[in-house]
Structures are given as C-alpha cells and as structure tokens.
Amino acid sequence: MTLALRAVPSASAATQNAVIRAQGLSKTYTAKSGPHVHALDPIDLDINDGEFVSVVGPSGCGKSTLLRLIAGLDPQTGGTLALGGRAVEGPSNEVGVVFQAANLLPWLTVRENVRLPLRVGGREWKVGNRVDDLIAMTGLSDFAERYPYELSGGMQQRAGICRALARDPKILLMDEPFGALDALTRERMNLELQRIWQTNAKTILLITHSISEAIFLGSRVIVMSARPGRIIADLPVDIPRPRSLDAILAHPSYQSLSRQIRALLNAQGEVE
Ligand SMILES: Nc1ncnc2c1ncn2[C@@H]1O[C@H](COP(=O)(O)OP(=O)(O)OP(=O)(O)O)[C@@H](O)[C@H]1O
Numbered sequence: 001m002t003l004a005l006r007a008v009p010s011a012s013a014a015t016q017n018a019v020i021r022a023q024g025l026s027k028t029y030t031a032k033s034g035p036h037v038h039a040l041d042p043i044d045l046d047i048n049d050g051e052f053v054s055v056v057g058p059s060g061c062g063k064s065t066l067l068r069l070i071a072g073l074d075p076q077t078g079g080t081l082a083l084g085g086r087a088v089e090g091p092s093n094e095v096g097v098v099f100q101a102a103n104l105l106p107w108l109t110v111r112e113n114v115r116l117p118l119r120v121g122g123r124e125w126k127v128g129n130r131v132d133d134l135i136a137m138t139g140l141s142d143f144a145e146r147y148p149y150e151l152s153g154g155m156q157q158r159a160g161i162c163r164a165l166a167r168d169p170k171i172l173l174m175d176e177p178f179g180a181l182d183a184l185t186r187e188r189m190n191l192e193l194q195r196i197w198q199t200n201a202k203t204i205l206l207i208t209h210s211i212s213e214a215i216f217l218g219s220r221v222i223v224m225s226a227r228p229g230r231i232i233a234d235l236p237v238d239i240p241r242p243r244s245l246d247a248i249l250a251h252p253s254y255q256s257l258s259r260q261i262r263a264l265l266n267a268q269g270e271v272e
C-alpha cells in the first residue's frame, strides 16, 4: 500500500492532445452462469500522440481487456473511451493490433496474410513496397511464400506483427507480442519496434510481462493492480533515445525504475 501511494504521481495526467482518452473506463464480464467477472475498475488514462506506453500487471488483472476496449473489439460497461476525440464504437482503420497469438489464416502464405488488411471491400490499398519491407525487417523474406504451418511460433508472431503494421496505423496496440519469441529475436524485435516508433510517429501501447522490455521501450510504464485492474503507478522513463539494450541496463534510472516496478508487482503477488 505504501509503495503504491509513493508511486502514483502521474507522468502526464493533464494532457491536451490525448490520442487515447479513457475516463472512468470499466469492464465487467457478464457470465451466463456463475459470478460476473469484474475485470477493470474505473480507469482514467490519457495517452498523447506519439507516446510509447508500456503496461505491466499481474496475470488476469485486465490488461488484455483494456487493450480490447481500446481496439473497439469489446464494449466497456462503464465510463467513456475516445480515440482522437471520437468515442470508440468498434474497430478503426487507424488502429493496428498485435495479439499474443499470431492468428494467421492457414490457407494463405505469409505475404498474403500480411497483405490481408490492405484488401477491404474488394479494393486494395496501395502501399508501395511496405509489405516486402516489413517482411524483410522481421527476417521473413525467405519465408514470404510459405504457409503458417511451415513456420515456427516465433516466425508466425513476426508475420502477425507485419500484418498489424501493413496499413501503417497511427495507433499500435500490442498484447505481449514478443512472449513467444526466443531471447535474441525478442531483443531484435525490441530494437526494431523502437526504430519503427521513432521514425513513424506512432502511438504505441505495449502490454508485456517483462519489466526490462517495458522500460526499454516505454516513454511511460503503467503498472496495474491485481483484478479488478486499476492503475497504481504511471512512471515516466527519462532515458534518452535511441536506447541500446546494453547501455540501458547500466543506466541509474533503469535500475531504480526496475526496482520500483518489481516491488509494486510483488506487492500484487506477481514476480516476473
Ligand atoms: N470474454 C471474457 N468473458 C469473461 N471473462 C473474461 C473474458 N475475457 C477476460 N475475462 C476475465 O477478465 C479478467 C481479466 O482478463 P484479461 O485477459 O484482461 O487479463 P490479463 O491481464 O490480460 O491477463 P494475462 O496477463 O494472463 O494475459 C480475467 O479474470 C478473465 O478471466
């Protein structure tokens, strides 16, 4: 409790150009039988244009629920939620989502899967070389014509990330996107994601169980309580970019943030 109180001061609470704004946002899942699940306590959250916000919290605390609400995939049961000042009423072209599982269509090749979001209503968005560039960036060029069953889990996940980026969405929502990757690929993807964010002016919300990943990538780290999830800390990461994986570990801000977040999660019963 003491820890939570100490950590609560917000990084950017009073913001004017919030691209994502949640006010009193809450979610309760209604069950046909058995008790309802109160997943999210009322949450106030402003995310500014171009911010990179990492979210950590205990398993089952409502992180994916929050992401699904922002993605317009599920309706909230309380409060308001707006993207760019407009209430969220369903999925938007401006938002790309990367889920924990890649969910590729098994009858399409990697390239066809990545192109899929570009085909809407019988028309195809013109995006130049972006699809092939994305496939190359994630090291999948040799597998562009292969089918998902011919790929490892990590490769499928990389294809899923390419698919989310195909339309060059302004907002990217990522739900533990690198959990299935081996350590080296994960590091490479972290660097690539930092580069994409720095060069493309995207607003990114990243859910992760990795404290180091949250700090490495985030301009802020939001820490959530155990279910029903609420925000118990909103911590700015004042470490200059571009950040390198080696250098950040030795940075004093990294070490103190890491300790602080770990203590908060431990107090919620979660250790990384
Ligand atoms: N569609 C659903 N119907 C009913 N309950 C749900 C549904 N989706 C999630 N829940 C419940 O809501 C709570 C929060 O789930 P959520 O998936 O948001 O947690 P999480 O923080 O993403 O967990 P994890 O870190 O394990 O992915 C859980 O108790 C879960 O059982």
Ligand SMILES: [Mg+2]
Pocket (backbone or CB within 6 Å): 063, 064, 065, 175
């Ligand atoms: Mg989840």
